[in-house]
Amino acid sequence: MAEVEIRAVSKAFKKTQAISDLSLTVADGEFVALLGPTGAGKTTTLRLIAGLEMPDRGSIRIGGRDVTGDAPADRDVAFVFQQYSLYPHLTVFENMAFALRAPIRRVPEVEIRAKVREVARLLHIETKLDNKATQLSGGQMQRVAIGRALVRSPAIYLMDEPLSSLDAKLRGEMRLELKRIQTDLGATILYVTHDQTEAMTMASRIGVIEGGRLLQIGTPREIYENPINAHVAARLGQPAINLLPASLFASVPRGAMTVGARTEHLTIARSGGDVQATVKRIEHLGDQSHLHLDLGGQPVVTLSDPEAKLGAGDIVSLRLNKPLFFDADGGRVAA
Amino acid sequence: MAQIKVEALDKSFADFHAVKAASFTVEDGEFLCLLGPSGCGKTTTLRMIAGLELPTAGTIRLDGEDVTMNRASARDIAFVFQLFALYPHMNVRRNIGFPLKCEGIGAAESDRRVVEAARILRISHLLDRPVSGLAGGDRQRVALGRAIVRKPKCFLMDEPLGALDTEMREAMIHELRALHDRLGATTVYVTHDQLEAMAMADMIAVMNNGVVEQVASPRDIYDRPASLFVADFIGSPPMNFLPFRGNLQAGAQAIRLGESDVVIPAAREGLPESDLVLGVRPEHVRFADRGVVRGEVYGSEYLGTTQIVTVTTRYGALKARSPASMSFRIGENVGLDFRPDTLSIFERTSGRAIRTVLHEGGAHG
Numbered sequence: 001m002a003e004v005e006i007r008a009v010s011k012a013f014k015k016t017q018a019i020s021d022l023s024l025t026v027a028d029g030e031f032v033a034l035l036g037p038t039g040a041g042k043t044t045t046l047r048l049i050a051g052l053e054m055p056d057r058g059s060i061r062i063g064g065r066d067v068t069g070d071a072p073a074d075r076d077v078a079f080v081f082q083q084y085s086l087y088p089h090l091t092v093f094e095n096m097a098f099a100l101r102a103p104i105r106r107v108p109e110v111e112i113r114a115k116v117r118e119v120a121r122l123l124h125i126e127t128k129l130d131n132k133a134t135q136l137s138g139g140q141m142q143r144v145a146i147g148r149a150l151v152r153s154p155a156i157y158l159m160d161e162p163l164s165s166l167d168a169k170l171r172g173e174m175r176l177e178l179k180r181i182q183t184d185l186g187a188t189i190l191y192v193t194h195d196q197t198e199a200m201t202m203a204s205r206i207g208v209i210e211g212g213r214l215l216q217i218g219t220p221r222e223i224y225e226n227p228i229n230a231h232v233a234a235r236l237g238q239p240a241i242n243l244l245p246a247s248l249f250a251s252v253p254r255g256a257m258t259v260g261a262r263t264e265h266l267t268i269a270r271s272g273g274d275v276q277a278t279v280k281r282i283e284h285l286g287d288q289s290h291l292h293l294d295l296g297g298q299p300v301v302t303l304s305d306p307e308a309k310l311g312a313g314d315i316v317s318l319r320l321n322k323p324l325f326f327d328a329d330g331g332r333v334a335a
Numbered sequence: 336m337a338q339i340k341v342e343a344l345d346k347s348f349a350d351f352h353a354v355k356a357a358s359f360t361v362e363d364g365e366f367l368c369l370l371g372p373s374g375c376g377k378t379t380t381l382r383m384i385a386g387l388e389l390p391t392a393g394t395i396r397l398d399g400e401d402v403t404m405n406r407a408s409a410r411d412i413a414f415v416f417q418l419f420a421l422y423p424h425m426n427v428r429r430n431i432g433f434p435l436k437c438e439g440i441g442a443a444e445s446d447r448r449v450v451e452a453a454r455i456l457r458i459s460h461l462l463d464r465p466v467s468g469l470a471g472g473d474r475q476r477v478a479l480g481r482a483i484v485r486k487p488k489c490f491l492m493d494e495p496l497g498a499l500d501t502e503m504r505e506a507m508i509h510e511l512r513a514l515h516d517r518l519g520a521t522t523v524y525v526t527h528d529q530l531e532a533m534a535m536a537d538m539i540a541v542m543n544n545g546v547v548e549q550v551a552s553p554r555d556i557y558d559r560p561a562s563l564f565v566a567d568f569i570g571s572p573p574m575n576f577l578p579f580r581g582n583l584q585a586g587a588q589a590i591r592l593g594e595s596d597v598v599i600p601a602a603r604e605g606l607p608e609s610d611l612v613l614g615v616r617p618e619h620v621r622f623a624d625r626g627v628v629r630g631e632v633y634g635s636e637y638l639g640t641t642q643i644v645t646v647t648t649r650y651g652a653l654k655a656r657s658p659a660s661m662s663f664r665i666g667e668n669v670g671l672d673f674r675p676d677t678l679s680i681f682e683r684t685s686g687r688a689i690r691t692v693l694h695e696g697g698a699h700g
Contacts, residue, residue: 038500167372168528172572176634176645194501201636201643224639237639263640285533286557286570287618287656303640 001188002063002076002155003028004049009058011044011212018044020212021058026156026190031182032217033203034192035235041212042192046158049190051075062155073104078154082161084145086133093129096120096147112151119150122181139170150181159191163198175201196236200224208232230330233260239290239301242266246325248296249274253325256333260324263303273317279310293318337398337411337488337521338363339384344393346379353379355545356393361489361538364519366512368532371542372568377525378493380542384523385491386410397488413482415492421466421477427453428462431480438485445484452480455517472503479514489521496531508534529569533557541565559694560679563686566614572643575615577628577650578683582608590680593649595627598675600693606682611689614679617643620655626670628653632663646671 004026011019019041026032034042047053049060051072059068067075078099086095096116100107107115120126123143128136133144142162149157163171163178179202182189193199199206200220207217208231216228220236227233233241242261246252249259267273268291277293282304291304295318310316325333339361346354354376361367369377382388384395386407394403402410413434421430431452435445453459456476461469466477475495482490496504496511512535515522526532532539533553540550541564549561560566566574579592583606589596592613599613622644630648637659644655644663653671663669680689688694 037502168530168571169573176636179636180634197638200638220637220639283534284554284557285530286553287616 001028001153001186003061004063004156004188004190005061006045006049007059007061009045009048009055009060011048011053011055018212019048019055022209022212022214023058024207024214024217026188028188029186031179031187031189031191031202031204032207033199033205034190034207034209035194035196035199036192036209037194040209042194042209043160044212045209046079046160046190046192049075049156050077050079050158076155078149078152078157080146080149080157080159080162082164084142084162084165086141086144086148088132088134090133091129092120092125092131092133092136092144095133095144096129096151099148099152115151116147119147122150122184123147123177139166139174142166142174146178150185150187156188156190159189161193161195162191164193164195171198178202196238200236206236208235227324228332230258230260230326233324233326237262239263239303241324242298242300242302243326244295244298244300248298249320253333253335255327256325257328258326258330259320260326261300261302261320262323265321265323266300266302267319267321268302268305268308269317269319271317273319275318277316277318279312279314279316281312282310338396339489339521339523340394340396340399341380341384342394342396344380344383344395345391346376346383346388347391353545354383354390357542357545357547359538359540359547359550361521361523363521365537366515366522366524366535367538367540368536369523369525369540369542370527370529370532370568372527375542376545377527377542381491381493381523381525385412385414387414411488413485413487413490415478415482415490415495421474423465423467426463426465427458427469427477427480430466430477431462431484434481434485448484448486449480452484455483455514456480470503471499472507475499475507476510479511483514483518483520487520489523492522492524494526495524496528497526504531511535529571533569541568543568558677559688560614561688561694563612563614563681563683563688566679566681566688570616572617572654574679575617575620575653576681577613577615577653578610579613579650580608580610582606583611583680583689592627597627597673597678599678599680600676600691602680603690603692603695606689610683612681612683613673614681615653615673616677617654618656619674619677620653621672621674622655622657622661622669623672624670626672628671630669630671632665632667632669634665635663 006022006024009019009022036042048055051070059066093116097112100112120129125140125143146162163174175198205217206220206223208215216232224236230243244259246256246259277295280292280294283290289304291302293300325335327333342358344354344357357380369380371377383390386405394401428449432445432449453462456479458476496507508531536553539553539556541548543564549565557569581591583602585602585605587602589598628648630646633645633647636643640659641656642659644657646653646669
C-alpha cells in the first residue's frame with residue numbers, strides 16, 4: 001500500500017473539460033470516496049490514476065514516485081469495475097488466481113493458493129472456489145471480481161461503483177464487509193460512487209466532485225455538518241436539506257439569502273416557535289416517516305417523530321436550531 | 336376510471352408456474368404497487384391485466400366486466416414500460432400525439448389533449464424539440480405523456496423509473512405520485528424497489544415465487560408483515576430475525592429467549608413447542624446495559640442524522656438504528672433491548688406471522 005497523490009490534473013475530451021485542476025491525496029491505508037452525479041468526472045479520475053487516460057496537465061504520484069508517463073502495468077494499481085467481467089470458462093479459484101499467475105509476477109504456486117484462500121474467506125466465498133464463475137449469483141460474482149483485486153497487494157485499489165449492480169439488500173451487506181476488509185488489510189482505496197449512503201458509511205474521507213472540480217473533501221461528518229456551500233449540503237442527507245429563502249425568518253446573519261435546515265436543525269412544536277407551517281402529508285417510508293410541510297409556500301421535508309400525532313392540515317410551529325446559512329452564490333455564511 | 340379485480344389468477348409457462356392463485360382488488364383511483372424480487376411473477380401479473388398474456392386460470396374484471404380473454408386493445412388501459420421506446424424521428428409533440436393519431440382522433444382534439452398532457456407533466460416548453468436530445472427524466476415524461484393523452488381507464492407501469500439514476504428517480508417518484516393525485520387514475524405499478532413502493536403506493540401487493548404474500552397499505556406491510564419473506568424484503572436495513580424454540584399460549588405477553596423474558600404484543604393464538612423467529616426492526620432495538628441480548632459491536636455506518644450499528648450476538652448479527660450522536664467502539668460489549676409493542680413472531684417452517692394484538696390491528700388476520 002502507498003500514498004497516492006494527484007497534483008493539479010486537468011483532462012479534456014475534445015471540447016468537454018472532464019477534469020479541471022484537480023488535486024487530491026489518498027493517504028496510505030485510507031478509504032477515500034469520490035461522490036458526484038453522472039458525468040462529474042469521477043471515473044475519469046480513476047482512469048487517470050490507473051494510466052488508462054493521460055492527463056493534459058498535472059502529475060500523478062504513487063508512493064512518492066511520479067508515474068504520470070508510466071504504462072498501466074507499471075503503476076501497481078488494481079481496478080474493480082462496475083460490470084464484473086469474469087472468465088466464464090474458469091473456476092472461481094482460477095479467476096482469482098489469474099492476476100497472480102501473470103508471467104511477470106512469478107508468484108510461487110503455494111503462495112497463490114494460500115492468498116486466494118485467505119481472500120475467499122474474507123469475502124465468504126471459500127466454499128465456491130471450485131464452482132464455475134458462471135454458476136454464481138450476481139452478488140457472488142461481484143465478490144469474485146473484488147477478490148481478484150484483493151489477492152494482489154497493489155499500491156491502491158481503484159473501485160468504480162463496484163456495488164451498483166447488486167440489489168439493495170446485498171449492497172447493504174457488502175458495504176459493511178468491504179469496510180471491514182479494508183480496515184483489516186489496511187488497504188488504500190479510492191472509490192467512486194453516486195450513492196451518498198455508500199460514501200457516508202464506508203469512506204474515511206469523502207471528496208464531493210461536480211463538473212470536473214473537487215468542491216470539498218473531508219470526513220463524512222465534516223461534509224455533512226459543515227458543508228462549504230449549498231451544493232455540497234444538498235449532496236448528503238436523507239431527506240435532503242431544506243434550502244429556504246432567508247426572508248421567511250426574522251433573524252438571520254448579514255448576507256444570508258438562504259437558510260439550510262436539516263431535520264436536526266428543526267424543532268417542531270404545536271406552538272412557541274419562530275414560524276408557522278402547515279402539515280401537507282406524512283409519508284410513511286417504514287423505518288422513517290417524512291413530514292411534508294408548507295412554510296409560506298415553500299415545501300419543507302423533515303423526519304417526523306413517530307410519537308408525534310400530526311395529520312394533514314395541522315398547523316405547527318417551527319424553531320430553527322443552529323441551521324446553516326448561505327449567501328446569494330450558495331457560499332456558507334457564518335452564523 | 337375503473338376498479339380492477341384479479342381473482343385466483345394462474346399462469347404457467349410450460350413447466351414453470353409463474354403466478355399462483357393471485358387475488359387482489361385495485362379500487363377506483365387507487366395506486367397499487369406489485370412488489371417483489373426478480374422472477375416473482377409481478378410483471379407476468381401486470382401483463383395479464385394488460386392482455387399481453389392470457390392466464391392459465393382465473394379472471395380479471397375491469398369495472399365489473401370480465402375482460403380475461405379480451406384483446407389488449409379492447410381493454411382501455413395504457414401501459415408504460417421500463418424502457419421508454421420513443422420514436423426517434425418524431426418531436427415531443429408528435430410522440431405524445433401518436434396514440435391519438437392511431438385511434439383516428441381529429442387534429443384539433445388531438446392537439447388540445449397533447450398540450451394538456453404536456454402542461455400536466457410540465458414539458459410544454461419541450462413540445463417542438465426532437466426527443467433524441469432529451470435528458471432521461473424528460474424522456475420518461477414524454478413516455479408518460481403518451482400514456483395520459485389517451486385518457487385510459489387505468490395505467491399499468493412496469494418499472495418505469497428503473498433506467499434512471501438515483502437522484503432523477505427520487506424526483507420522479509414524487510412527480511409520479513403528484514401526477515396520480517391530479518389525474519386520480521387507477522394505477523398498477525410494478526417494481527422491485529421497496530422505497531418506490533413505500534413512497535408512492537396506497538396499497539402494496541408483495542409477491543414471492545408467484546404467490547401474493549400480503550396486500551396492505553405501506554404502513555401495515557411495514558409494521559405488520561404477514562410473513563418472514565415480507566418482513567425481510569421490506570425495510571432497509573431489513574428486520575432482524577432471532578431464531579428460538581418455544582411454545583406459545585393464547586394471551587401470552589412474553590416469550591423466553593435464552594435466559595431472558597422478552598415482552599411481546601399479546602398472542603392471539605397458541606402454539607405447541609416449535610421453531611419460531613422473533614422479528615425486530617432496527618429502529619426498535621435500543622442499547623441498554625441490562626438488555627435481553629448481549630453482543631459485540633461489529634461496525635457502525637454513519638448516515639448523518641442516524642447511524643446503523645451492527646452487533647454480533649448468539650442470534651447472529653443484529654442491526655440497530657441509533658442517533659448519530661452516540662459513539663461506539665468496534666469490539667465493545669453492549670446490551671440490547673427491544674421495543675415490546677412492535678415485535679413480530681413467525682413460524683420458522685411456514686414463515687407465517689403469529690397472530691398477536693399488533694397483527695390484529697392491521698387489515699389482515
